Amino acid sequence: MTLLEALDKNLIRVPLSSADGNGVIEELVSLFAKERNLSPEEENRIADSIKEREALGSTAMENGIAIPHARIEGLDKSAVVIGISRLPVAFGAADGSGTKVFFLVLAPKDNPSEHVQILSSIAKAASSQLFVRMLLSSKTKDDVYQLFFE
């Protein structure tokens, strides 16, 4: 599965309502859990996995994008949940800048190759200043989704 195949318009939130890092993770995981009808326990397990991974080192880059991620036991296929915040959120970027664009990536435990490929595609897309500017100016989830398919 590629990044484009993993994208789902129903897993995009613009704007995010949370103002802190853990809140953003919980908001994005909650969106995923509702879409996939997960139990509150499963939702908490996923959010905890993401937070534990972020505790090892922030995935925030210096261009306002963060890619929190985790491999999840029992997940049947990869998912990418996108959130865009109107205000910068402190997410641990090395230069102290805030983060506005979040790509939360969840992958099955048993497919490391696919997870690496999806993360790598996001990182490459995020290295384009024009793409990041367009993401930041997106007003709706349709705007964000279309950006990947134009």
Add this chain to the structure above:
Amino acid sequence: MKVPYSRILVYLDGSEGSINALMYSILLAKSTGAQLHAVYVVNTKALGDLVRSHIFVDQEKAEYQADLRKDASRHIRHAERLASSKDLDIVTEVIDGSPHHVILDYIKAHSIDLLALGPVNVIRSRRDELTSENDRMLRTAPCPVIVVRESDDIWEEFGEV
């Protein structure tokens, strides 16, 4: 270009599509008498890039690299077992690096005259950064390329269904 082919290379990436390409290549090699090569590339280029962009920490990179090597070994063993089931010798290798560069170098170094790939993506985006490794190989391989679509017939042929 030699027809029929004398050396076929199939690229394994751990996906079901690449297994499909492997099985097709085994049947093709068997019917043409070509030598079959199978290569799994551990994408250490992507792992390094992910560390440089702070998406991976070093510990995570090491874990993924170990998992990718296990995945590679599993797929190579599977390739050897499938080839053996058709009484075909197969040359296998696991190589670290950037998949499309590794495959292009391998084609040149081993005088490969046909590259077999699993499915390539439907063109849904013009963004180059979203191009898959299969797409890159298809566009840049110096030899003919065969793209193997999903087919239940091949799996039945190998008793894999």
